[in-house]
Amino acid sequence: MRIDFTVNGRRQEADDVWEGESLLYVLRERLGLPGSKNACEQGECGSCTVRLDGVPVCACLVAAGQVQGRDVVTVEGLADFARQRSRGTGARGTSLDEAQEWQAHGSDSRTGEGGGLSPVQQAFIDAGAVQCGFCTPGLLVAADEMLERNPDPDDADIREALSGNLCRCTGYEKIMDAVRLAAARRSEGV
Amino acid sequence: MDFLRPASWEExxxxxxxxxxxxxxxxGTDVMVEINxxxxxxxxLMDLNRIRDLEEWEVGADSVRLGASVPYSRIMEHLRAELPGLALAAHTVASPQIRNRGGVGGNLGTASPAGDAHPALLAAGAEVEAESVRGSRRIPIDAFYTGVKRNALAPDELIRAVHIRxxxxxxxxxxxGTRNAMVIAVCxxxxxLHPETRTVRTGIGSAAPTPVRARAAEEFLDAALEExxxxxxxxxxxxxxAKRFADLCAAACNPIDDxxxxxxxxxxxxxxxxxxTLTWTWESYRGARRTTEGAA
Amino acid sequence: MPTNGVPTRLTQGSGTRGGIGESTLRPDGTLKVTGEFAYSSDMWHEDMLWGHILRSTFAHAEILSIDTGEALATPGVYAVLTYDDLPTDVRHYGLEIRDTPVLAHGKVRHHGEPVAIVAADHPETARRAAAKIKVDYRELPVVTDEATATAPGAVLVHENRDDGHAGHVPHPNIVHRQPIVRGDVGEARRRADVIVEGEYTFGMQDQAFLGPESGLAVPEEDGGVHLYIATQWLHSDLRQIAPVLGLPEDRVRMTLAGVGGAFGGREDLSMQIHACLLALRTGKPVKIVYNRFESFFGHVHRHPARLRYEHGATADGRLTHVRCRIVLDGGAYASASPAVVGNAASLGIGPYVVDDVDIEAVALYTNNPPCGAMRGFGAVQACFAYEAQMDRLAARLGMDPVEFRQLNAMEQGTLLPTGQRVDSPAPVAELLRRVKAMPMPPERQWESSEGADVRQLPGGLSNTTHGEGVVRGVGYAVGIKNVGFSEGFDDYSTARVRMEVVGGEPVATVHTAMAEVGQGGITVHAQIARTELGVARVTIHPADTRVGSAGSTSASRQTYVTGGAVRNACELVRERVLELGRRRFGSYHPAWATAELLLEDGKVVTDGGEVLAGLADVLGEEAVEVEEEWRHRPTEPFDPRTGQGNGHVQYSFAAHRAVVEVDTELGLVKVVELACAQDVGKALNPLSVIGQIQGGTTQGLGMAVMEEILVDSGTAKVRNPSFTDYLIPTILDTPTIPVDLLELADDHAPYGLRGVGEAPTLSSTPAVLAAIRDATGLALDRTPVRPEHLTGTG
Structure with a gap:
């Protein structure tokens, strides 16, 4: 089947989709957006968290056919999404061409330089909340949405909001630090 | 596999x-796992997401008509006063992401004894609104669960809503559960408490082939409270x-080792x-009585 | 407290920003937070196929026939391969013992063993085709524990063994046995005023890394193959893959793809050979990605263990002797079992002074899932048991458990049971003192003006208690882990470092084959290069097999060994750069010849701080490049009868204090705080070091209260291969983890550093168990502890 939907502010189209495919598979394997991660494919880890019509969901549990005509934001579009939010306008996105540049080549650009991150992305780097990073995209989408709803969360609020996102590397302490840091920077207007 | 996308309930x-x-x-929180x-x-596969009125609810005089697809997160947020038991149960469902997608209709359709909504529905009292092209009917919750992952729906029926007292x-x-979040019920x-009828209702999950009520315990407690x-x-x-009630509830279980x-x-x-839970609800009832009396 | 370490004086470049000792940020951080970092499962290639593996549904069965005809005829299927299709006579692989068939041959020995592989144009096509392969099995009896494996007439898991351990094991179903005997236990036992015996059970833990086993094999024009893969050790994979493919190693090119965690579970091969075979057969790129279910079958687990201990002590609290027997279940294939046995035995009594010991550790062959490396590697199981024993002894003696441990704590100079002298700081007593001195978390934090906050109570969101039945408990534990590969293994790393001018600026490039699995090794490599070469810009070259081996990312060894190799290569580059400088500028300033010269902030400076030249000027058009191997001190094998020998290189020590609240009626546990004190020698990157400690601590917590692969004892089938039923801690299960870092230099190690990754995984579990015992008064001789164990309803 064919599906049309919006990803990170851009219309996307996928053809010859098998009816049993998940939104996660379509994003990763058909649209060149592998940022949402495939850690469990049963809604038990949160690594594939995306926003579907604004709501955080596990992309692995959304049937591809269900996203027809709907709006999806992935980690790849998070920085733009946050920028648009702070400007109070609609979201834009990464282009399909950019996104599909994914090839089997090792990256030389591991120098850590990069601009244009959303506050929560920057906080994850600064606080040491990233180790292997496989849980990071899902956590970022979930944490960003929580801070949107609740700009001044206490620790228990953070833990509850992130309780659907497993991390195996960090022991979560640095993730807590990162979300606190993002919240604090936001309240300071940084 | 074919993907059906009905745009309306009738379709x-x-x-x-x-x-x-x-x-x-x-x-998709059950179906997609099985497919993956x-x-x-x-x-x-028949997508119900396009039928938006399945995600709506109406609060009536005696009951709430809860659309089958109202996500748990909305139940937690909006129906805490009317459906406190279900709202608490909704809060224990899996993770925030799952609570944003899953609804009571899915729990009922799957009819797993471990579904979190069942004990709350049994305790509150509810009817399942099932419909087919042949017509609509209401199935009392007590008659809905018919076996392990089996329910009273006919093959052509869909769950439209649940009417919960x-x-x-x-x-x-x-x-x-053996984890503090994102866990399937061990039980x-x-x-x-139903002060209007002076009755107590219970619901037990994951401790018998189907969700069950502890009827002997309810009857015992009803009588004891009355007497x-x-x-x-x-x-x-x-x-x-309280101990006798607890023992009777435990005796209502027919669990397995797994x-x-x-x-x-x-x-x-x-x-x-x-x-x-008896202690908590009864203390709450006493507190509410004191407040009412104090105000009167 | 006696501590002999002194900080190692830096020889060079401490003035350059972003060098060692700073919490510099990950070079891959931006890619990882934007979703652009390419993990092995993200690899994609035009025209690629999907591989899928058919796995055995029985734990032990003879394969009577395999019919692939219908699968092959499925449209979209490009290849179906079984054992008979393997291209060479090398059809087995293994880390040490080559006992693992690439595809099952004649029989399967464990549930989920690969039987056939399929390549198709869509993963669903591959799955459907695999389901059409007809395998005719004849079930065989299973052996699942020591009693069944060594019973008279027991089925042999491997017949006709000819591996290096076959000659000394008491039974063919025992992979390896290591006794360690020192002193005279019989005599020492008579001096004991108190003797405590205990039997302990340690469940099967899974690494549960989040990034599933995956990779992409691309056939190359020269008939070779290029594999993009998530692994812990590229060259070890290569050594095992190439002979099976019938290719020389230089035609199997390997590049490290992004690794989503490892924790030991990627030491063994998983889908590597399968992907290469399918790619070579079809001439197309082949991607294989396990799903979570398959991942539970696709890698080894931590050995479950039965441990029997006898400890004796005098009335004044001195340990007299330890006798112990550790039985590890290695499952169907050897994997790392022999080395795990060596660790369990040699570290089997923990960080204590005991002159008279009698230790025996064995690993079994059974039809259970294969077990091998996982963070802590044999030292974890022992620590759970000896720390339980230490608490029981302290209780019997009426002593404080921390003081009792301190009284018996090893220190620098102590002899291990192997006869090896500990020749670097061993601040065991000091770590216990520090962790005990940390402020206690406040009581009843769950109380609030609006009632109990269930999120902070046992049961969490499930709303099981509002404080009823909740009892607090406190427990302590300490452990010892070896760092680096032991027992005479030639443990080395290779680093290639290049320095040149790019855009007018001196840039260092560090190229190693080190598997960055999340630990932050690449961060540290850049820091070392900045410190040693005085440059601001460092490029980390992707890890691949075009450079020599960096050894495994395991055994807490990478910062030590590959870090050491990078430092060594940097030093050689520095010498050559200075040589270049002397040639070019030596005549202009006498200090070139006479002073101690440093590279700092892009310049050559004297140790007095005088600037002699800019590095860009010194280098000019030239690039200086060095590739060198670097080794830590050699070790020796343990004597097969007595276990004596200088088997280890370095040790890592951590101590934990656990504070738990237990709902004693429901048997649910909330860990309130898990404080850790660890000696790290020198924290090259404090942020990363603390991250390692907190992560390791949390894996230990999981092992204490929830994580266990359950294997049916009758059929040897895995009962819970999913994240629904194999539970790892969520953020609501994980407490605050305050960390106190002690930095006592090991003078034998680069910068005085000590490997950090594993030690916190050891003591975390027994500390939590001790705290639960403290809260409940129960003996609790197994981990993980489940609600039924705390409520007597098992």
Missing amino acids: ALAAKAEHPAAVPIAG FDHRRPEY KADGPQQFSKV AFGLA GGFWDSGKVITPSL VRGTAGYRRHAVGVMARR
Whole structure:
């Protein structure tokens, strides 16, 4: 089947989709957006968290056919999404061409330089909340949405909001630090 | 596999009549797991997400008509006063992401004994609104669960809504899991006090082939509360009374040993949850009485 | 407290920003937070196929026949391969013992063993085709524990063994046995005023890394193959893959793809050979990605263990002797079992002074899932048991458990049971003192003005208690882990470092084959290069097999060994750069010849701080490049009868204090705080070091209260291969983890550093168990502890 939907502010189209495919598979394997991660494919880890019509969901549990005509934001579009939010306008996105540049080549650009991150992305780097990073995209989408709803969360609020996102590397302490840091920077207007 | 996308409820019923084997998918939290892990290859998947009124609810005089796809997160947020037991149960469902997608219709459709909504529905009292092209009917919740992962739906029927009695007294829900979040119930317990009818209703999850009520425990407690004049006096429930109630709840279980827990533990834990939830609800009832009396 | 370490003086460049000792940020951080970092499962290639593996449904069965005809005829299927299709006579692989068939041959020995592989144009096509392969099995009896494996007439898991351990094991179903005997236990036992015996059970833990086993094999024009893969050790994979493919190693090119965690579970091969075979057969790129279910079958687990201990002590609290027997279940294939046995035995009594010991550790062959490396590697199981024993002894003696441990704590100079002298700081007593001195978390934090906050109570969101039945408990534990590969293994790393001018600026490039699995090794490599070469810009070259081996990312060894190799290569580059400088500028300033010269902030400076030249000027058009191997001190094998020998290189020590709240009626546990004190020698990157400690601590917590692969004892089948039923801690299960870092230099190690990754995984579990015992008064001789164990309803 064919599906049309919006990803990170851009219309996307996928053809010859098998009816049993998940939104996660379509994003990763058909649209060149592998940022949402495939850690469990049963809604038990949160690594594939995306926003579907604004709501955080596990992309692995959304049937591809269900996203027809709907709006999806992935980690790849998070920085733009946050920028648009702070400007109070609609979201834009990464282009399909950019996104599909994914090839089997090792990256030389591991120098850590990069601009244009959303506050929560920057906080994850600064606080040491990233180790292997496989849980990071899902956590970022979930944490960003929580801070949107609740700009001044206490620790228990953070833990509850992130309780659907497993991390195996960090022991979560640095993730807590990162979300606190993002919240604090936001309240300071940084 | 074919993907059906009915745009309206009527289209969905027609599709289900034409393809009774079609598997409805709403939140996807059960169906997609089975597809991802190759446990199920239905001939037809039928998406219910386009039928927006399944995500709506109406609060009536005596009950709430809850659309089958109202996500748990909205129940937690908006129906805490009317459906406190279900709202508590909704809060224990899996993760925030799952609560944003899953609804009571899915729990009922799957009819797993571990579904978190069941004990709360049993305790509150509810009817399932099932419909097919042949017509609509209401199935009392007590008659809905017919076996392990089996329910009273006919092959051509879909769940449109659940009619849940509005709380007329305190309700509680507890669930035991071996993790503090994102866990499937080892066993669960729901309790609702119904001061208007001076009755108590219970619901037990994951401790029998189907979700069940502890009827002997309810009858015992109803009689004991009545005879002791507890509803009027609002006095403290004695430990022996609570213990007897708890023991009867445990006795209502018919659990198995599995990877999530032993049968012995499940029986034990249901007893503990029964005693605690009775204490919490009764204390809440007494508190509310005192407030009412104080105000009067 | 006696501590002999002194900080190692830096020889060079401490003035350059972003060098060692700073919490510099990950070079891959931006890619990882934007979703652009390419993990092995993200690899994609035009025209690629999907591989899928058919696995055995029985734990032990003879394969009577395999019919692939219908699968092959499925449209979209490009290849179906079984054992008979393997291209060479090398059809087995293994880390040490080559006992693992690439595809099952004649029989399967464990549930989920690969039987056939399929390549198709869509993963669903591959799955459907695999389901059409007809395998005719004849079930065989299973052996699942020591009693069944060594019973008279027991089925042999491997017949006709000819591996290096076959000659000394008492039974063919025992992979390896290591006794360690020192002193005279019989005599020492008579001096004991108190003797405590205990039997302990340690469940099967899974690494549960989040990034599933995956990779992409691309056939190359020269008939070779290029594999993009998530692994812990590229060259070890290569050594095992190439002979099976019948290719020389230089035609199997390997590049490290992004690794989503490892924790030991990627030491063994998983889908590597399968992907290469399918790619070579079809001439197309082949991607294989396990799903979570398959991942539970696709890698080894931590050995479950039965441990029997006898400890004796005098009335004044001195340990007299330890006798112990550790039985590890290695499952169907050897994997790392022999080395795990060596660790369990040699570290089997913990960080204590005991002159008279009698230790025996064995690993079994059974039909259970294969077990091998996982963070802590044999030292974890022992620590759980000896720390339980220490608490029981302290209780019997009426002593404080921390003081009792301190009284018996090893220190620098102590002899291990192997006869090896500990020749670097061993601040065991000091770590216990520090962790005990940390402020206690407040009581009843769950109380609030609006009632109990269930999120902070046992049961969490499930609303099981509002404080009823909740009892607090406190427990302590300490452990010892070896760092680096032991027992005479030639443990080395290779680093290639290049320095040149790019855009007018001196840039260092560090190229190693080190598997960055999340630990932050690449961060540290850049820091070392900045410190040693005085440059601001460092490029980390992707890890691949075009450079020599960096050894495994395991055994807490990478910062030590590959870090050491990078430092060594940097030093050689520095010498050559200075040589270049002397040639070019030596005549202009006498200091070139006479002073101690440093590279700092892009310049050559004297140790007095005088600037002699800019590095860009010194280098000019030239690039200086060095590739060198670097080794830590050699070790020796343990004597097969007595276990004596200088088997280890370095040790890592951590101590934990656990504070738990237990709902004693429901048997649910909330860990309130898990404080850790660890000696790290020198924290090259404090942020990363603390991250390692907190992560390791949390894996230990999981092992204490929830994580266990359950295997049916009758059929040897895995009962819970999913994240629904194999539970790892969520953020609501994980407490605050305050960390106190002690930095006592090991003078034998680069910068005085000590490997950090594993030690916190050891003591975390027994500390939590001790705290639960403290809260409940129960003996609790197994981990993980489940609600039924705490409520007597098992």
